[in-house]
Amino acid sequence: xxxxxxxxxxxxxxxxxxxxxxxxxMAEAAIPEPKVGEVLVRVLYISLDAANRAWMQGVxxxxxxxxxxxxxxxxxxxxxxxxxxxxFAGDLVLGDAxxxxxxxxxxxxxxxxxxxxxxxxxxxxxxxxxxxxxxGLLYVGKPKPGDTVVVSAAAGxxxxxxxxxxxxxxxxxxxxxxxxxxxxxxxxxxxxxxAINYKAESVLKALKAAAPNGINVYFDNxxxxxxEACLPQMGKxxxxxCCGAVSAYDGAAPATGPRGVxxxxxxxxxxxxxFIFTDFSAERETALAELRSWVNAGKLxxxxxxxxxxxxxxxxLIGLLAGENxxxxxxxxxxxxx
Amino acid sequence: xxxxxxxxxxxxxxxxxxxxxxxxxMAEAAIPEPKVGEVLVRVLYISLDAANRAWMQGVxxxxxxxxxxxxxxxxxxxxxxxxxxxxFAGDLVLGDAxxxxxxxxxxxxxxxxxxxxxxxxxxxxxxxxxxxxxxGLLYVGKPKPGDTVVVSAAAGxxxxxxxxxxxxxxxxxxxxxxxxxxxxxxxxxxxxxxAINYKAESVLKALKAAAPNGINVYFDNxxxxxxEACLPQMGKxxxxxCCGAVSAYDGAAPATGPRGVxxxxxxxxxxxxxFIFTDFSAERETALAELRSWVNAGKLxxxxxxxxxxxxxxxxLIGLLAGENxxxxxxxxxxxxx
Numbered sequence: 173x174x175x176x177x178x179x180x181x182x183x184x185x186x187x188x189x190x191x192x193x194x195x196x197x198m199a200e201a202a203i204p205e206p207k208v209g210e211v212l213v214r215v216l217y218i219s220l221d222a223a224n225r226a227w228m229q230g231v232x233x234x235x236x237x238x239x240x241x242x243x244x245x246x247x248x249x250x251x252x253x254x255x256x257x258x259x260f261a262g263d264l265v266l267g268d269a270x271x272x273x274x275x276x277x278x279x280x281x282x283x284x285x286x287x288x289x290x291x292x293x294x295x296x297x298x299x300x301x302x303x304x305x306x307x308g309l310l311y312v313g314k315p316k317p318g319d320t321v322v323v324s325a326a327a328g329x330x331x332x333x334x335x336x337x338x339x340x341x342x343x344x345x346x347x348x349x350x351x352x353x354x355x356x357x358x359x360x361x362x363x364x365x366x367a368i369n370y371k372a373e374s375v376l377k378a379l380k381a382a383a384p385n386g387i388n389v390y391f392d393n394x395x396x397x398x399x400e401a402c403l404p405q406m407g408k409x410x411x412x413x414c415c416g417a418v419s420a421y422d423g424a425a426p427a428t429g430p431r432g433v434x435x436x437x438x439x440x441x442x443x444x445x446x447f448i449f450t451d452f453s454a455e456r457e458t459a460l461a462e463l464r465s466w467v468n469a470g471k472l473x474x475x476x477x478x479x480x481x482x483x484x485x486x487x488x489l490i491g492l493l494a495g496e497n498x499x500x501x502x503x504x505x506x507x508x509x510x
Numbered sequence: 511x512x513x514x515x516x517x518x519x520x521x522x523x524x525x526x527x528x529x530x531x532x533x534x535x536m537a538e539a540a541i542p543e544p545k546v547g548e549v550l551v552r553v554l555y556i557s558l559d560a561a562n563r564a565w566m567q568g569v570x571x572x573x574x575x576x577x578x579x580x581x582x583x584x585x586x587x588x589x590x591x592x593x594x595x596x597x598f599a600g601d602l603v604l605g606d607a608x609x610x611x612x613x614x615x616x617x618x619x620x621x622x623x624x625x626x627x628x629x630x631x632x633x634x635x636x637x638x639x640x641x642x643x644x645x646g647l648l649y650v651g652k653p654k655p656g657d658t659v660v661v662s663a664a665a666g667x668x669x670x671x672x673x674x675x676x677x678x679x680x681x682x683x684x685x686x687x688x689x690x691x692x693x694x695x696x697x698x699x700x701x702x703x704x705a706i707n708y709k710a711e712s713v714l715k716a717l718k719a720a721a722p723n724g725i726n727v728y729f730d731n732x733x734x735x736x737x738e739a740c741l742p743q744m745g746k747x748x749x750x751x752c753c754g755a756v757s758a759y760d761g762a763a764p765a766t767g768p769r770g771v772x773x774x775x776x777x778x779x780x781x782x783x784x785f786i787f788t789d790f791s792a793e794r795e796t797a798l799a800e801l802r803s804w805v806n807a808g809k810l811x812x813x814x815x816x817x818x819x820x821x822x823x824x825x826x827l828i829g830l831l832a833g834e835n836x837x838x839x840x841x842x843x844x845x846x847x848x
Contacts, residue, residue, distance in 0.1 A: 233779075414775040414780075437752040437782060437783070437784035441571075441783075441784045441785050441786065441789060442752075442782075442783070442784050443781060443782070443783040443784075444775060444780075444781070444782040444783070445775070445779075445780070445781040445782070445783075446775035446779045446780050446781075447779050448779065451779060
């Protein structure tokens, strides 16, 4: 789709409760001009992530997304005009281009990616989702072969990779997901050993049955009730990988939860550790090489859900927060032109 | 005091609320006979620890203390009769002898200690308190010189050592304690940089003022409200050392606390890790050597509160749980005789 103007999706106001379409509006602006040290890019695909919603709540590991500004978001984009040495028109780059057709990005915010593979893989298995799963599981969770690994939001983009990587490393993997269809997918396609449908059964009871000797690594994408159900089932010296807390992102979380957490952490000598994937930037190439080897050997399934049209980005995120997606959800904004 | 019988303090029932004297009763039994692989010991000093109360709640890192049994407790004792190779009458040993005059201990539960120093030091700075402070701070908290370290129950046996060790390692140390007298002691005698009296001021506000750039290491002895006040003040990549949760030991803890903990752990990439000192047994001699060098050089203050008489053990523990003590509280049961 050709656009003479730059369509932009603005965040109208910080949502007080659940995210709704009215929190966004479409605007139009001139295509911006890059200054020295910047490139102009055309956005090809936008990555939808649960974290997008957390950014609206305030400062996280990045600045808060402000009202009346273009909504932030990771994207794969094509360089249209470059004033950065080493970047050329037609290069594919990753960066926080936001929810718009065109963006100006500074050199610091650019990672060049290859055109060879399905380019969407740079936003899924070779992007935040894949690297987050890889570093979180292997560098924070440190599972050993034979360990019991539990993954929440297991059918989501990060969870599906984390569980598969745990299987590749010889672990027994229990996935927690919402709905029978997702659970079936975890078992039949992704090779999980057990799938718990938190909408249909008690997670606590199901974990007791599925992990009678305790959980060695819990890869937590959700926080809240499911975190609290896993905590007492952790085994001695267990590790909880705090990757995200999506249960608290969309709308006001319950003000209180159980106490006694520090006591349990002592008794079981748990390690509860937070991270984001950029903490391990030095290991990026190592991770990508291993991920690529698994994908090329057909050992790591990459499921991408691609929705067409920039105008569908808000609904795409709202649906993701409601748990609609399996695997990585992307918005296709434009085809490469150069 | 000479006893022809073995006086024993029994736990009458598991306390439902705050520990009270009526939860215990004094009994008398015959002095037991050691079998092969066991020694008979005479108890000299009993160690009082907040953890004693946690043992009454159920299984922790050790089995639960049962009703109608001798109350468990670490002690320094003198071997009276030995059927264990390498142990001889007159040897001083550490072990879980319980609250009684005499005990039979198996070879696995014995550590020989020197007679040379004040022998009580084997229950304080060279015992659980000192080793817990040392390993927790240095091996779990991993402070760097210049780091801001916060210690709760800072005037308690573990806290007083942890804070002093942090100072010896070049950190800025903030202690949290209950009462002006304790706070004055932390500042004037132990060299803490800041002392917060949680009974007189808001811990959250005081921490904001005292650690405006965030806490690097929080050594948590208490859990509950103070844990929750420290959490939002943690700096990026901060470490929370979960050593104990005394706020939850004595009586029913409030059922709920704040949620949102996993989210904060992610954003700040915190590590929250539980431990007990025996996790680091392989490093025991290293730790003791460094502790000894500090004590001998007058750099590490060892405060011991010694209460006379086995019959005073219950009141001694009840008072400790109420925060009466400064430093390490011990019960003197008997003088060495051999």
